[in-house]
Amino acid sequence: MLIENRNYLRLQQRSLIKEIDEVEINRDKIVVENARKGMPTLVIKNQSRTKYLHSKYDPYSEAERIVKSVNLKRETKHVILFGVGLGYHIIELLKKYPTITMSIYEPDRELLATFLKNFSLESIEKGTLSCILPINSSLSNELAILQQRYGNNIEVFPLPTYEDLFKKELEELYKSLITTLKNQKGNFVANVTFQKRWTINAVKNFPAVLNTPNIFKDINTNHFKDKPAIIVAAGPSLNKEFDNLKKIKEQGLAYIFSVGSAINALIENNIYPDAACTYDPSEHNQVVFEKLKDKQINDIPIIFGSTVGYETIENYPGDMVHMITSQDTVSAALLENSKEIDRVNDAPSIAVVTYQLLEKLGFTQVYLVGQNLAFLDSKMYAEGIEYGKDIDENNSENLLTVQDVEGNKIVTNEGYDSMRRQLEQSIASTPNVQVYNTTVGGAKIEGTSFILLSNVIDKHFSNHVVAPNWYKGTSNYNIDHVNKMLLKYKREQENLEKLLYELEIILEKLHSKINSNEKAKLENNLNKFDRVFKKMKNNNYYISFISPMIRVQTETLAEKSKNIKYDIDSSTKISQINQHFGKYIREVINHLEFTKPFYEDLIKSVRITQDHA
Structure with missing residues (x-):
């Protein structure tokens, strides 16, 4: 690596230095040689195939021609350069568009290392280069940062030779950008919808926060260490699992946490989970617990997010335990040492929030039940959920097709698909937890292994693990x-x-x-x-x-x-x-x-x- 590039990265992207230093360039595969006009050009040799990334005659003139044919939109503020080779087109692009900023995404580490050995980043005007995008799981995070900064005003400029050589990687980059944009739109919609409710809920719920144990600091988490937990969602596949869940509950084989509307299907089948989890800030969320309140069921503890719709926890008949959410600015302001109190991040699904919760509590095996994230026989919800609606799969508006747990095609919508992606991100970030998906006919969730719940009982569970009254604790806020x-x-x-x-x-x-x-x-x-x-x-x-x-x-x-x-x-x-x-x-x-x-x-x-x- 050039010394000036090392100095640049030391200030801007220190983590990349070690990554590049560990790259061994295969000199038989990647060759820098002189072009006919004397300047260096780059060749990839792969078995019998030789591919020049730049002209073998005159790379400068080629770069001029390539950039001349580029017409960025007037509103474009940022360009992601997909593939840089030796960087000839970078200088030409900045001559044509001097006010844009850019990021580099080189899909091959050896080519990136070669680029940094031959091209000085100091030749790019200070402030123009935003970053060199990573070739790993944090790519989506970096893209999210770019889209927060530049919105929709981002274009991808692939070096023509890369479009064929790295076709799959280019498609993945476009997919990641689209996904990030969808997530941002989702965040914007959430902000518009809930920005006032989050704060009012936090204020209204604060007395309950003071009077109930914090799940992370007031409950003995040794009860959960290395134990199995089940997240029961309200998908239609839940209908097949009531007998299995009843057996698990009766024998205390795993902790059962219901999420969202699943509480109603479970109550309808005389199954009381070890806790019901809730965080939805909307006023409508109280409807989920109407049946439980009407029946005055007092032996199902609730774990509520501190910004949950305040109506949800009013007159709750059972024990209550709370978790501080990332949207709660009130608790952050008023509680002593609030920065040291663990919290869960807001997410588009209570299943994602509950997964975060379980990982933080020390559970190492998590089983998903009724987590369809898609439609099953046109059904959205399990039986016992009176406000659930069927959908018309022939009306394709807002519907899309994904793979199910067995490789078949199933129908879902944007909302469910966003939840699935968020859950996959959470799972990918917690390699210490083994996640199993038992949802028959549900969407495939990356990072999980599919197994029937009946087989889980036979092969994975053996002992009673649920501690009695685990939810009892005393709030000790100052x-x-x-x-x-x-x-x-x-x-x-x-x-x-x-x-x-x-x-x-x-x-x-x-x-x-x-x-x-x-x-x-x-x-x-x-x-x-x-x-x-x-x-x-x-x-x-x-x-x-x-x-x-x-x-x-x-x-x-x-x-x-x-x-x-x-x-x-x-x-x-x-x-x-x-x-x-x-x-x-x-x-x-x-x-x-x-x-x-x-x-x-x-x-x-x-x-x-x-x-x-």
Whole structure:
């Protein structure tokens, strides 16, 4: 590797240095030789086949011709170079499109090592190269970062010789980009749908969090270490497994955790799981537990996410245990040493959240039951779930075909397919857990082994492993600390109100001077606005209670402010600030007023909790 490249990677991508240093280039396979015009060219020799990645006559002229034929879209901000060879086209592309940024994705490690031995990354203008994308499982994470930064304004530019040589890898890159984009759209939809509910649920649920044991810190996790667990989902294949699950429950052969609507199918068949898990922030989530509440079943403990729809846990008749979720900014603000408290990441499916939970608790064998993630005989849900609907498989809109556990084709939809991909990612990141899929007719889930549940009972289970009353524990949060933080955030709430009033006054002044020639005063007011706006953004109440509820609005403002920043016309700039920042400030004011009664109720509830302690 060139010294300047090593220095660059040491600052930008240190982990890649070791990876490249470990690559041994096969000199019989990858050869750098001189082209007819004297500059180096690159050859791949594979058995009887020889393939030049660049012209064997004049690589420079070839690169010029290749780039000349490239027409990026006007809105393109970032280009992923698929295959770089010796990098001739990189310089030509930047000559033609000097404002774009780029990433390098070289699908062959030996070719990447060869590139770094011959091409100086310092020849690319500073700030232009975002990264060299990894050839491993973290590729999707890096693509997600790029799409967060550049949105849909990304294009892939494959070096023509690579399109044939690495056809499969190129297809995989396109698939990964599409998947990442779908996940981002899913995140955007989730933000739009739940951004207010996450915070209000966290506030409303906080007294229950204080009064119930935390699954990670107040429960003896030795009960679960190296034990088997079953995640029971509500897919139609669950209908085949009630007898098997009843046997497992009666003999305590494994811990049974129901997820989502599966609780109703299990209750209907007189099977009480060891716990019901729930995290859905929607108001509708309470419907899942109506049957259990109506029957006053008090011997099924519930493990609830701290941002679950608050209606779900109101008047719950059984024991409750909680887990802090990644969307909970309230607990993070109010609990002592909150950064040290383990939490689960939000996901599109309670099965994914529960899988995270089980892995963190120390379970090493996890069995999936009723996890269809597809339709079975046009059914979405198991029997006993009254709000489940059949689907019309002949209406192909939003439907797609995937492989089932036995290699057959089955029908699913985008929602289920997204859940499957998320579950696969979670499984891939936890090699310490052996995951078995027992769902007959369900979608194939990468990283799992298919086995019938009856065979699991015969071959995998033998002893009673479920500890009695494992869910009993005592919450030991520091209530005095919580009260101190509540008072601190009350003061921050009052300060935020003052800052918002000040911002409105400055905006009025700017608006009144929009056509003024007093540039010094205008500049002074603009600078003052920037300072006060930054104070608002740094206000703790804004950060923990308001900002999470207006994520989409914040992203929109960030996009708009990029253009405002570089506007040199004062009147246009002030007009844009009034329009976009004014609208955002009104959003903050509205949400501040909206949260006030909830916050007052929270203070009272915590005082009651302390009085009863």
